[in-house]
Amino acid sequence: MLMTRPSFDTLYEALLNRDPSYDGRVFVCVASTGIFCRLTCPARKPKRENCTFHDTVSECFDAGFRPCKRCRPTTPEATADPVVKPLIEALEKRPSYRWGEPDLVRMGFDPSTVRRAFKRHFGMTFLEMARQRRLQEGFSTLADGGKVIDAQITAGFDSPSAFREAFARILGQSPGVFSAKPLLFADWVASPLGPLIAVTDRTQLHLLEFLDRKAFPTEFRKLQTYAKGEIGFGRTEVTDQIQGELDRFFAGTGGQFQTRLALHGSAFTRDVWRELLTIPPGETRCYSELARALGRPEAVRAVARANGANQLALVVPCHRVIGADGSLTGYGGGLWRKQRLIELEQSYRQTPAA
Known part of the structure; x- marks a missing residue:
């Protein structure tokens, strides 16, 4: 059984409130503009009589609507964010680097804007994600048979105790156990x-x-x-x-x-x-x-x-x-x-x- 779509009134109210609960799962097609959007689209909200709702992007295309250029409904939201994509790419190129706010400024980003964008999309800040990525590198070293000190260096931690504490926060125990x-x-x-x-x-x-x-x-x-x-x-x-x-x-x-x-x-x-x-x-x-x-x-x-x-x-x-x-x-x-x-x-x- 597929999901029963909520009533028109429920979806229209969600559209007015930019409710993220339906984002990416229900789309609104606007007859007056010929475009379709996410329910969280920042554009001015259309009149009720101009709206129809569909479950998939393909249904919107079949109905003759084109995607909105503001909310980009055909693109996963995070990768469409101009703040997120370049930083994710930079993190993957340097996974063991100890990123900090000065690095964001050098790349032309405002740290507070980056913080809000990553919290909105991922529930964590970019710096938290980078720290997690460094721990992955250390974990891989241990899984390959490396010593704890090698994992600590690979993960970019200067202090053994800091590495053990960070590791324990994730797994509930230090690597030596x-x-x-x-x-x-x-x-x-x-x-x-x-x-x-x-x-x-x-x-x-x-x-x-x-x-x-x-x-x-x-x-x-x-x-x-x-x-x-x-x-x-x-x-x-x-x-x-x-x-x-x-x-x-x-x-x-x-x-x-x-x-x-x-x-x-x-x-x-x-x-x-x-x-x-x-x-x-x-x-x-x-x-x-x-x-x-x-x-x-x-x-x-x-x-x-x-x-x-x-x-x-x-x-x-x-x-x-x-x-x-x-x-x-x-x-x-x-x-x-x-x-x-x-x-x-x-x-x-x-x-x-x-």
Whole structure:
């Protein structure tokens, strides 16, 4: 079942308020101008009688409308921002560089403008993103068998204690605590929405989570308990498999994941996650629909909690659960990621997943 579009009155009110909840998922076509826009477009708002709403960009084109040049509805919002794109490119060229506000000024940017733009699009500042990127470099050094001091230098930290503290804030423990003879292996995998940590054994994926999710240290500690402290750095064939599947997913050539999953949770929680796995790419459900599908129509809140406890991001698609009114609801990876994922998966609605 596809998302039930909210009423015209709801969408028009969202347009007037520039409500980001529908951004990238519903578009407004304006008869008086012949253009279509995001609901967050900064242009002057059209009259009710001139508006129609469509779910996809292709529907807007089919109806004879052209894209707005101000809000650029055919382009992911973040990459259309003239502040964001050049800084992301600069960060990828120098991932281990210690970026600071003087660097932004030298590049011709106002630090406060950069701060607002990155917070709006990514939920973090550019400098926070750069710090996270440096830690990735250090993590990769450790995963490749390097020493802690090598990882510290690669990550651009002058102080060993500062590196350990930054590392512990993300993973909940310092690098020296990791096992030298692990049962589970941790390494980071890349994605256009930011780095993720994958924890695998030789046959299954146990955890896949965005590096900046607040609940990540707690999730990692629970997995440490399960593995009796035997989590170490390293990459397995399962890590390579999930990286390849993520690459195809974001390239729009594969909406299905075949990696074997280890589901850690109560019986009810696992049932919810298995139900999530039945939602095809490009479709959505609300919590009450999930509860009914499980034969527990009264358990809407319990379903929501289980959905939020998912520790296999993207693969177990908790991002495909929305509010009953069609609006975005909470997502541990950030609403901006949820919006991008739903927007990306629109391409899978009419094209069978690879």
